[in-house]
Amino acid sequence: MYKIYFDETASAELRSLAAPFGLTVIDRQPEAGSFLIADESGISLCRAGEKGRVRVDFDGGAAHYRRTKGGGELIAKAVNHTAQPTVWDATGGLGRNLVQTLLAQGWQVAACGRNAEIGKMLGTEFHAFDLSDRNQTLKAFSDADIVFHCAALSSPWGRYEDFYRANVTATQNVLAAMRHHHIGKLIHVSTPSIYFDYLDQHKVPETFISRHFVNDYAYTKFLAEQEVIAVTDISSVIIRPRGIFGEYDTAVLPRLLKISEKGFLPLIRRSSREAGGALVDVTYVGNVVHALLLAAEADVPRAMPFNITNGEPQTIAALYRQIIDTLHLGCRLKPVSYRLIDSVARLLETQARLTRSFREPLVTRYSIGTISFDQTLDISRARSLLGYEPQISIADGLRQYARSLKG
Numbered sequence: 001m002y003k004i005y006f007d008e009t010a011s012a013e014l015r016s017l018a019a020p021f022g023l024t025v026i027d028r029q030p031e032a033g034s035f036l037i038a039d040e041s042g043i044s045l046c047r048a049g050e051k052g053r054v055r056v057d058f059d060g061g062a063a064h065y066r067r068t069k070g071g072g073e074l075i076a077k078a079v080n081h082t083a084q085p086t087v088w089d090a091t092g093g094l095g096r097n098l099v100q101t102l103l104a105q106g107w108q109v110a111a112c113g114r115n116a117e118i119g120k121m122l123g124t125e126f127h128a129f130d131l132s133d134r135n136q137t138l139k140a141f142s143d144a145d146i147v148f149h150c151a152a153l154s155s156p157w158g159r160y161e162d163f164y165r166a167n168v169t170a171t172q173n174v175l176a177a178m179r180h181h182h183i184g185k186l187i188h189v190s191t192p193s194i195y196f197d198y199l200d201q202h203k204v205p206e207t208f209i210s211r212h213f214v215n216d217y218a219y220t221k222f223l224a225e226q227e228v229i230a231v232t233d234i235s236s237v238i239i240r241p242r243g244i245f246g247e248y249d250t251a252v253l254p255r256l257l258k259i260s261e262k263g264f265l266p267l268i269r270r271s272s273r274e275a276g277g278a279l280v281d282v283t284y285v286g287n288v289v290h291a292l293l294l295a296a297e298a299d300v301p302r303a304m305p306f307n308i309t310n311g312e313p314q315t316i317a318a319l320y321r322q323i324i325d326t327l328h329l330g331c332r333l334k335p336v337s338y339r340l341i342d343s344v345a346r347l348l349e350t351q352a353r354l355t356r357s358f359r360e361p362l363v364t365r366y367s368i369g370t371i372s373f374d375q376t377l378d379i380s381r382a383r384s385l386l387g388y389e390p391q392i393s394i395a396d397g398l399r400q401y402a403r404s405l406k407g
Contacts, residue, residue, distance in 0.1 A: 005029050007039035045106060084108045085296070086144035088131060088174070089151035090122060091115035093248040094189065094241075097285045098148055098292055099124065112140050113151075131170035134177075141177040146185040146296055149174050152221065154191070154251065156367050157352070157360035160216045167220035171227045178234055186236040187295045188228050192307060192377055193218040194240075196366075200374035202279075206240070206305040206381060214366050229303040237295040238305040239288070242377055246285030246397055247404045256323060264334035265320050268341065268372040275335035276317030279374040281309035284397030287390045294386040307377040310390045310397075316371050319394070326398040327405070338372050 004023040006015055015038070029035065034047045085102060089095045091113030099122055102109045112127045113119055119126035129136040131151060141147065153166035171188070178186060195201060196218065197210040213219035228236050245252045259265060267276030291308045314322075320333055345368050348361035382388040392400070 003030065003033075004036040004038060004043075007037065009040035010038040011040070045104075084110060084143055085146045085148060086110040086112060086141055087148045087150065088112040089114065090126070091118040092150060093246070093250050094244060094285060094288055095148070095150040096122070096248045097246070098150065098289050101289050101293070110140070110144060131173055132165045134173045137173040137177045138180055141174075141183065142181055144178075144181065144183050146187070147174060147178060147183060148187045148189075148292060148296075150189045152189070152191070152217075152224075154217060155360060156215055156217065156364040157349075157358070158216065159358050160220075162358075163216040163220040164223075167217070168223045168227065171224040175227060175231050175234065179231070184235055185296065186228065186234050187292055188225070188236055188238045189292075190225050190238050190240045190305065191218065191221045192240045192242045192375070194222045194225075195377075196369065196373075196375065198365075198369050198373060202374060202376050203378040204307070204375065205378045206307055214369070215364075225303075225305070232302070234302075236303045237298060237300060238303060239291055239295060239308055240305055240377075241283045241288045241291070241308040242375075243280065243282035243309075244285050244288055245282055246401050249285070249401065252282070253323070253327075253401060256320075257327070257329070260324075260329045260331040262331075264332050265324070265329075266336045266341070266371075267317055267320070267333050268338045268368065269335050270338040270372055274317075276315055276320065276333065278316045278372055279313050279376060280316060280319070280371070281311075281313055281376045282319065282394065283309050284390070284392045284394065284400075286392050286397065286400070290391050291382065291386065291388050294388055298386050300385050304381075304385070306382040306386060306388070307379050308382055308388065309377050309379055310392075310394050311379055312390075312394050313376045314394065322395060322398055326395070326402050328402075338368070341368050342372075 003026045005026050005028065023036065029037065030048050032048050034045065037044050037046050085107055087095050087099050087109060090099045090111030095113065096118065099109055099111050103124055109124045111119065111122050111124050112129065114128065114130055116128040119128055127140040129140065131137055149171065151170060153163050192204070194213065195204045195208055195210055196214050197212060213222060225238055228238060243252060256265060268278065269275035287310060288308055295306070317333065323329065324331060341363065342365060345361070345363045345365045349364060352361050379388065
């Protein structure tokens, strides 16, 4: 039975958690062992004699959904984990949220990534290196029991060699390190970009693969999946999350915020369709973390892929209005012809190719296409076999993100 010490500043709500979860209330902090402490800032996991704490954030961040959907689970699982997960890339948006959640649940986490500065802020063992370095990968994974492979070069533009090294070679090295150290479980994060083909798509199942990959990112992520599938002596699960947004986001929302500085967000109009009428799925990062943790415990066929979304398809117009209202952006929505903007993107891409520029053009056909064509995913397999249900709505996820921007 786990012990909890209530500081005088602890709220009545926190005190009410003790009985339902079988916690032993103590009147002073113990001199040895681990214990929980509740005070005005929430609940933290502590170890006697050590200054550091793992705080359970009941109001914001990646762990918030555990409060709104059964918060006591986080306390009940806070200690006595024997497995040691390794997370790569722990300095990216998804990996960073995953590490925070694992630490809050009491796991001993080994984090890996390219960004040493962010790595210092994670509060756990961290290895800074590039996964394309096989020797470094072998060393870093030596004590792991399970690997969460969240890393990728995710961009609509760049050199094929860079995509291949970051997405395929890195995955090959992860698998080689796992086999060398007899690590039994891999959670591999892929992408639904392998479905996209400039056509409207609805409830796309995991069995669908586009006939033509739209860019080198999608193609190399598909090749990475094939590497995972080919390894038969590792239990693996493939996760394909759509349009991740939330805390530590470096792609979806930051790009929109940058565009909004021009005073508007574009609503693409295709032929007779209403501007901004494309129906799309997105996913709050906390829900993706939730899916990763479910996948880690799931007993499913090897290398089975799972679509992950918020399960709330919305038009681009409706989504942009939520973003503008929640983040208090001083911009308007501006209809733009798809034919016009696609022509501009083609010209810019042609210019980039002729000049051998690997810098991403101002607009690309892919980036325009993702907000011009319907794409919703079927998540029934994840619901049925993983027990996945989105824990945080798009609206609540945007509010979480807004709070994170305020610090």
